[in-house]
Amino acid sequence: MPHNFYESDKAVSEYLLFHYGSHSDLLFDQMGPKEALGFARRSGLLHEGQSIDRRRALDLGCAVGAASHALSESFIEVVGIDFSHALIQAANRISSGRKATIEVATEGDLTRRVKVSIPNNSQPGRITFTQGDAMNLNPKLGKFDFILMANLIDRLPNPKKCLQNIHSFTAENGVLAITSPYTWLEEYTPKSKWLGGYDQNGTPIKTVDQLEGILAPHFEKIDSQNLPFLIREHDRKNQYSIAHATLWRKL
Ligand SMILES: C[S@@+](CC[C@H](N)C(=O)[O-])C[C@H]1O[C@@H](n2cnc3c(N)ncnc32)[C@H](O)[C@@H]1O
Numbered sequence: 307m308p309h310n311f312y313e314s315d316k317a318v319s320e321y322l323l324f325h326y327g328s329h330s331d332l333l334f335d336q337m338g339p340k341e342a343l344g345f346a347r348r349s350g351l352l353h354e355g356q357s358i359d360r361r362r363a364l365d366l367g368c369a370v371g372a373a374s375h376a377l378s379e380s381f382i383e384v385v386g387i388d389f390s391h392a393l394i395q396a397a398n399r400i401s402s403g404r405k406a407t408i409e410v411a412t413e414g415d416l417t418r419r420v421k422v423s424i425p426n427n428s429q430p431g432r433i434t435f436t437q438g439d440a441m442n443l444n445p446k447l448g449k450f451d452f453i454l455m456a457n458l459i460d461r462l463p464n465p466k467k468c469l470q471n472i473h474s475f476t477a478e479n480g481v482l483a484i485t486s487p488y489t490w491l492e493e494y495t496p497k498s499k500w501l502g503g504y505d506q507n508g509t510p511i512k513t514v515d516q517l518e519g520i521l522a523p524h525f526e527k528i529d530s531q532n533l534p535f536l537i538r539e540h541d542r543k544n545q546y547s548i549a550h551a552t553l554w555r556k557l
Pocket residue numbers: 312346349366367368369370387388389390393438439440441455456457458461462
């Protein structure tokens with residue numbers, strides 16, 4: 307996978323289908339793990355049950371934005387930020403038109419047309435999608451009551467830098483939700499910056515423990531759960547992963 311994968315047409319098509327596709331367009335002949343569908347929406351609803359203000363939410367690494375749409379049902383203002391210009395452009399396009407027609411791969415170079423749309427309950431007028439870098443956020447963004455980092459940390463060159471600064475964007479008592487399958491790959495993150503998934507003098511280093519250490523000065527862990535997800539590549543190939551979601555309250 308090239309390092310600029312998230313700028314490619316393939317990424318735009320796969321993510322629009324992943325975020326907005328109907329179950330019948332995602333599952334070939336209705337086969338596959340149904341509990342893994344609707345991941346972006348489920349990640350955007352991780353704030354449910356938490357006692358926080360619902361004024362401002364940040365969706366960091368938002369891709370084409372379906373978690374932001376889920377957040378817009380509850381929060382007055384939602385900011386979706388992604389490093390990929392192509393994904394932000396696609397997020398803006400579907401958000402303003404409410405629907406889009408996309409080409410999805412079926413087999414080799416063959417494609418078919420699929421209609422995708424944002425959920426009826428979504429409030430696109432509350433959402434701003436903008437290109438930006440999770441490791442160098444503009445302080446002018448201000449503070450958020452809820453911050454979502456869905457499957458972002460293991461795609462960053464320096465995840466620790468992002469995590470060490472996120473407290474300054476989190477409101478008092480606000481909640482940070484991090485989901486990740488902890489798929490560390492050197493093409494995205496040099497091994498020296500991996501948060502886990504390696505052996506140190508005979509001790510296995512786990513990402514979840516490192517998260518606790520990095521976030522500890524400013525956050526306490528309040529919940530964790532497993533969130534399966536399915537990314538369709540073509541008719542007969544999907545990636546099935548199980549993200550680990552951890553929730554952290556600002557101290
Ligand atoms: C695995 S995808 C997850 C996307 C989305 N949150 C989801 O759950 O479907 C990782 C996303 O992080 C974005 N990303 C990578 N590096 C980033 C950075 N430095 N700042 C912001 N976003 C970044 C990619 O463009 C991509 O959209």
